[in-house]
Every structure is written in structure tokens, then in C-alpha cells.
Amino acid sequence: MRVIPDLNKFISTEEAAEKLKYHVEHVRRMMREGSIDGVKIRRTWLVRRVALDGYMKHKANMAKHDPPRNR
Helix, strand or coil: CCCCCCHHHEEEHHHHHHHHCCCHHHHHHHHHHCCCCEEEECCEEEEEHHHHHHHHHHHCCCCCCCCCCCC
16 A cells, blocks of 8 residues: 655645746656655656755755756
8 A cells, every 4th residue: 555645745846847947847857867856646746845945955056057066
């Protein structure tokens, strides 16, 4: 039996993309690659709110074209 996660701890990829000013597909790719934590329930990706907040704080001091840095 599969346990359904508390959906209040997640937001949609569309909401995350809007906050990050990224394309929705880029957010999904980030989750597949492990750059940001989320879950896939059937065909729907959901982003963990805590992971999104952490990612946004990490990237806040970086310029758009800075090379990636270690977390």
C-alpha cells in the first residue's frame, strides 16, 4: 500500500516555475536531475516547498550567468 504525502508540503511545478521565473519543463528537469527535491505522483510532479525555499535562498546571491557552485 502506497502512502500519499501531505500535499500541503508541496506546490505544483507551475507555481514553482512562476516563483523561480523558469519554464515549467526546466523545473521538472531539475527534479529529475536532483537539483531540487520533489515527487512524481503518477504523471504529476510536485515540488517540496522547503526544497524550493532552500534553492531560492541559495541562488539569491548569484548573478543569472554565474557558473554553478557547490551547495
